[in-house]
Amino acid sequence: MIVVCNRIPVHPDYFDAFEERFKDRAALVDGMDGFISFQLLRPHNAEHPYTVMTFWESKDHYEAWINSEEFKQGHAQSGRMPSEAFLGHPMLETFDVIQSTAKIVREAE
Amino acid sequence: MIVVCNRIPVHPDYFDAFEERFKDRAALVDGMDGFISFQLLRPHNAEHPYTVMTFWESKDHYEAWINSEEFKQGHAQSGRMPSEAFLGHPMLETFDVIQSTAKIVREAE
Numbered sequence: 001m002i003v004v005c006n007r008i009p010v011h012p013d014y015f016d017a018f019e020e021r022f023k024d025r026a027a028l029v030d031g032m033d034g035f036i037s038f039q040l041l042r043p044h045n046a047e048h049p050y051t052v053m054t055f056w057e058s059k060d061h062y063e064a065w066i067n068s069e070e071f072k073q074g075h076a077q078s079g080r081m082p083s084e085a086f087l088g089h090p091m092l093e094t095f096d097v098i099q100s101t102a103k104i105v106r107e108a109e
Numbered sequence: 110m111i112v113v114c115n116r117i118p119v120h121p122d123y124f125d126a127f128e129e130r131f132k133d134r135a136a137l138v139d140g141m142d143g144f145i146s147f148q149l150l151r152p153h154n155a156e157h158p159y160t161v162m163t164f165w166e167s168k169d170h171y172e173a174w175i176n177s178e179e180f181k182q183g184h185a186q187s188g189r190m191p192s193e194a195f196l197g198h199p200m201l202e203t204f205d206v207i208q209s210t211a212k213i214v215r216e217a218e
Contacts, residue, residue: 094153097149102147
């Protein structure tokens with residue numbers, strides 16, 4: 001299992017608008033082959049970036065997603081924020097999930 | 110729900126030793142009140158930090174954990190790595206989970 005973290009520095013004035021962009025997007029990714037889960041994370045400290053996390057069964061599944069029509073569709077819908085909404089470029093970090101435990105399991109919320 | 114990300118820059122020569130530290134630790138945190146899940150993430154790019162993620166029902170639950178005997182016990186056990194194992198100080202980032210979806214749910218692996 002891998003996780004892809006897209007770290008996006010957002011100006012606090014644009015937090016609400018940024019979150020609004022994701023309202024209709026989860027439905028695009030969650031039908032993809034190899035998709036496990038998605039989380040949108042709002043930083044407690046405004047100097048830290050928003051983090052968009054997606055868990056995938058493998059890197060190949062993730063790459064199939066970023067080359068998909070659904071991906072283009074989701075990002076086309078969301079490309080309407082002004083440049084001053086962002087405090088820097090997005091930073092992509094990918095990881096292998098080495099160890100994972102859970103007490104409570106949630107399907108969606 | 111919140112997530113706490115401890116971002117720890119580890120020298121590639123110490124990846125195995127670093128992961129070894131976590132082998133016995135999950136059992137300490139997963140009985141804590143308000144604990145949801147834990148993931149240990151190994152970076153694909155060695156310039157990115159390892160990320161230790163814990164999800165909690167609230168910030169209060171997380172704070173109770175870091176003040177607990179179990180937390181002290183886990184960190185005492187793991188404080189035996191040399192300073193050259195780390196490429197910098199750990200960086201803590203905390204977030205609210207704004208949106209979350211999942212297709213496949215795993216209890217542990």
